[in-house]
Amino acid sequence: MKLRSRHLLGIEGLDRSEILTILDQARTFREVLDRPIPIVPALRGRTVVNLFFEASTRTSTSFGLAASRLSCGCVNFSKATSAVSKGETLLDTARNIEAMGVDGIIIRHQSPGAPHFLSRHVKAFVVNAGDGAHEHPTQALLDAFTLREKLGSLDGKRILIVGDIAHSRVARSNLLCFTKLGAEVAVCGPPTMIPPDVEEYGCEVFYRLDRILNEVDVVNMLRVQQERITSSSFPTVREYRAFYGLTAERLRKLAPEVVVTHPGPVNWGVEMDFDVADFSRALVLPQVTNGVAVRMAVLFLLAGGEGEVRS
Amino acid sequence: MKAETKDRLLLQGGSVVDPLKGSVRRADVLVVGGRIEKVEASIAAGAGTEVLDCRGKHIAPGLVDMHCHLREPGREDEETIASGTAAALAGGFTRVCPMPNTEPAIDTEAQVRFEVRRAAEAGFARLHPIGCCTKGRQGKELAEIGSMVDAGAVAFSDDGSPIDDAQVMRRVLEYCKAFDVPVISHCEVKELVEGVANEGRVSTKLGLKSGPDVAESAQAARDVLLAEFTRARLHIAHVSAKSTVDVIRWAKARSVQVTAETCPHYFVLTEDALTDFDTNCKVNPPLRAEADRRAVIAGLADGTIDAIATDHAPHLKGEKEAEFDAAPPGIIGFETAFSLGYEQLVLGRALPLADYIARLAVAPRRILNLPPAAVAPASEAELVVLDLKAEWKYAADNVRSLSRNSPFLGRVMHGRVSAALLGEKLFRF
Numbered sequence: 001m002k003l004r005s006r007h008l009l010g011i012e013g014l015d016r017s018e019i020l021t022i023l024d025q026a027r028t029f030r031e032v033l034d035r036p037i038p039i040v041p042a043l044r045g046r047t048v049v050n051l052f053f054e055a056s057t058r059t060s061t062s063f064g065l066a067a068s069r070l071s072c073g074c075v076n077f078s079k080a081t082s083a084v085s086k087g088e089t090l091l092d093t094a095r096n097i098e099a100m101g102v103d104g105i106i107i108r109h110q111s112p113g114a115p116h117f118l119s120r121h122v123k124a125f126v127v128n129a130g131d132g133a134h135e136h137p138t139q140a141l142l143d144a145f146t147l148r149e150k151l152g153s154l155d156g157k158r159i160l161i162v163g164d165i166a167h168s169r170v171a172r173s174n175l176l177c178f179t180k181l182g183a184e185v186a187v188c189g190p191p192t193m194i195p196p197d198v199e200e201y202g203c204e205v206f207y208r209l210d211r212i213l214n215e216v217d218v219v220n221m222l223r224v225q226q227e228r229i230t231s232s233s234f235p236t237v238r239e240y241r242a243f244y245g246l247t248a249e250r251l252r253k254l255a256p257e258v259v260v261t262h263p264g265p266v267n268w269g270v271e272m273d274f275d276v277a278d279f280s281r282a283l284v285l286p287q288v289t290n291g292v293a294v295r296m297a298v299l300f301l302l303a304g305g306e307g308e309v310r311s
Numbered sequence: 312m313k314a315e316t317k318d319r320l321l322l323q324g325g326s327v328v329d330p331l332k333g334s335v336r337r338a339d340v341l342v343v344g345g346r347i348e349k350v351e352a353s354i355a356a357g358a359g360t361e362v363l364d365c366r367g368k369h370i371a372p373g374l375v376d377m378h379c380h381l382r383e384p385g386r387e388d389e390e391t392i393a394s395g396t397a398a399a400l401a402g403g404f405t406r407v408c409p410m411p412n413t414e415p416a417i418d419t420e421a422q423v424r425f426e427v428r429r430a431a432e433a434g435f436a437r438l439h440p441i442g443c444c445t446k447g448r449q450g451k452e453l454a455e456i457g458s459m460v461d462a463g464a465v466a467f468s469d470d471g472s473p474i475d476d477a478q479v480m481r482r483v484l485e486y487c488k489a490f491d492v493p494v495i496s497h498c499e500v501k502e503l504v505e506g507v508a509n510e511g512r513v514s515t516k517l518g519l520k521s522g523p524d525v526a527e528s529a530q531a532a533r534d535v536l537l538a539e540f541t542r543a544r545l546h547i548a549h550v551s552a553k554s555t556v557d558v559i560r561w562a563k564a565r566s567v568q569v570t571a572e573t574c575p576h577y578f579v580l581t582e583d584a585l586t587d588f589d590t591n592c593k594v595n596p597p598l599r600a601e602a603d604r605r606a607v608i609a610g611l612a613d614g615t616i617d618a619i620a621t622d623h624a625p626h627l628k629g630e631k632e633a634e635f636d637a638a639p640p641g642i643i644g645f646e647t648a649f650s651l652g653y654e655q656l657v658l659g660r661a662l663p664l665a666d667y668i669a670r671l672a673v674a675p676r677r678i679l680n681l682p683p684a685a686v687a688p689a690s691e692a693e694l695v696v697l698d699l700k701a702e703w704k705y706a707a708d709n710v711r712s713l714s715r716n717s718p719f720l721g722r723v724m725h726g727r728v729s730a731a732l733l734g735e736k737l738f739r740f
Contacts, residue, residue, distance in 0.1 A: 090634055111634035112518040113588030121632075132636070134518030172518055195515035 325365025373405025385414025
């Protein structure tokens with residue numbers, strides 16, 4: 001099965017069956033990653049560009065690795081050393097790179113909608129690798145993949161997303177993805193970090209973590225995005241940790257079957273205590289590993305690769 | 312766009328809309344030497360009289376746009392006074408009042424005279440400048456308001472920016488009393504605004520930085536209280552929010568000298584238009600929720616909002632062809648305002664035709680101390696001919712503005728301006 005759109009701009013544009021198609025495809029590639037030589041020729045001769053306008057370790061490396069594991073060329077673009085620093089517009093940058101001959105553009109940009117804008121002006125397929133506070137679809141897909149691996153299915157699972165919902169693209173994509181996969185989702189954070197009408201995602205809203213923490217199967221912690229917060233959203237880091245942090249004390253109270261996810265990078269000691277790193281049901285590193293497989297699946301499906309997955 | 316000079320012109324067979332009386336009646340209008348000579352049920356065309364066939368059409372006073380941006384001086388690539396006044400006239404606006412946020416800003420007598428002269432040279436819509444309240448629109452020191460009034464400025468505003476300092480706003484209001492000119496307030500508590508989308512359901516979904524409606528209404532509340540305190544004339548620009556309509560209604564009930572305007576996009580569109588990140592729907596203040604849109608219509612219907620202005624804000628395609636955050640706010644509006652309002656307000660049964668014309672032709676003249684909108688003997692001819700049955704498509708190729716930044720391109724419109732008469736000059740569209 002193919003995806004309806006030739007771009008991946010968000011979870012918003014995907015239906016449940018498309019999400020499952022990507023996740024099932026990712027499972028194949030996850031097995032590839034465990035092979036002694038984890039490379040397949042599925043996209044040999046193709047090239048994508050990592051057009052990252054914001055700093056990134058995980059996502060840009062993950063896309064780069066995903067491409068190379070598919071035998072696909074990947075060029076990395078850096079805003080700091082590009083003509084953007086001379087005032088070149090996003091559209092000019094993308095058109096110039098496309099003119100050099102790339103099949104796909106993986107874009108991360110600080111402006112919500114930048115990938116949508118680009119998709120209307122280029123012939124290459126566009127993958128949204130994070131657009132402002134809007135969406136981060138591959139993060140949601142890799143989170144869903146990781147949770148399915150651990151829990152089987154998301155149907156009926158209770159998932160709590162904790163932290164800065166207002167400024168988080170991960171929260172938006174996860175809310176959409178988890179609910180489309182049948183989970184019951186709730187969000188929790190200080191009211192200053194809960195955006196208006198978030199209930200329209202079909203989620204419940206909680207302002208006090210301790211009132212809901214023991215009733216969920218999954219705790220999806222979010223990073224406190226200091227760089228995106230333009231006015232004071234909480235008094236001090238100390239108080240944030242006290243009310244919304246996954247502290248060692250809260251960890252001890254968690255039911256044994258509860259799993260914890262975090263998109264990274266973690267502000268240790270703020271949204272999660274260091275102890276969580278050792279918590280056997282914290283999936284932070286498996287999420288990163290699975291991210292490569294999920295991104296392989298996305299590139300494979302968008303680039304039109306079919307039936308070429310062999311070692 | 313060329314004018315035909317008509318010494319004796321009979322507008323025959325139409326219906327005359329008199330927004331001062333609130334009436335619409337069948338009448339012919341004879342114009343001699345640029346002045347209205349007769350308005351009667353039936354006038355025979357005498358020798359040497361040309362006839363403009365107005366059968367099935369309406370004749371109304373010329374409309375006045377009290378809030379627009381012509382970009383000259385400074386951004387003549389986006390619009391000039393000549394192109395802007397031509398586009399305005401094609402939209403039925405025989406007078407326009409450009410805001411002073413040009414580059415440089417209009418804050419001296421010489422700049423006001425420059426604008427008036429440029430418009431006179433162009434020969435399209437008449438121009439009445441709005442001058443800056445403060446030097447360079449910096450919100451700190453009063454501009455030379457009196458000198459600008461002498462040069463032709465009819466109101467004062469730092470539009471594009473609010474006057475943050477309440478003491479400066481107080482002094483502006485007080486000072487303008489000496490010249491009987493209104494202060495036009497761009498209401499925006501900047502500290503509450505993190506972006507240009509309305510804070511609500513759509514901004515949450517799209518992850519857009521936003522500002523709440525209270526950013527507008529909180530400053531409107533401050534300004535009406537200052538206007539009450541100083542007993543000065545305040546005009547609230549581009550009302551977009553229900554809470555602002557409520558503030559103005561409250562102020563009018565207290566007999567504060569406050570008037571207000573809104574723009575067609577605030578009663579036609581909502582924040583839902585942003586769903587595809589269409590930068591042609593990026594305006595400031597932002598498109599708001601359906602409840603706000605309805606409140607704006609209700610405010611127009613009950614007179615809380617006195618006037619309709621366009622906030623015509625031209626930008627080049629390349630400027631709008633950008634990511635949402637980076638694109639400048641603003642849309643063009645001269646050539647679509649009448650039709651959008653006619654559809655939404657008149658065909659939508661919120662306002663009778665004469666009252667709708669009053670919002671476009673009477674209220675701005677009253678607020679700005681311009682000659683009244685009379686379709687009566689001895690008045691100078693300043694008329695528009697309206698074809699209310701016309702259906703037409705707003706297409707990029709036919710836009711007279713130098714810019715094309717409109718979310719309404721491609722839309723089929725109802726009702727249009729088919730001609731304008733300014734003195735002896737007849738323009739057909």
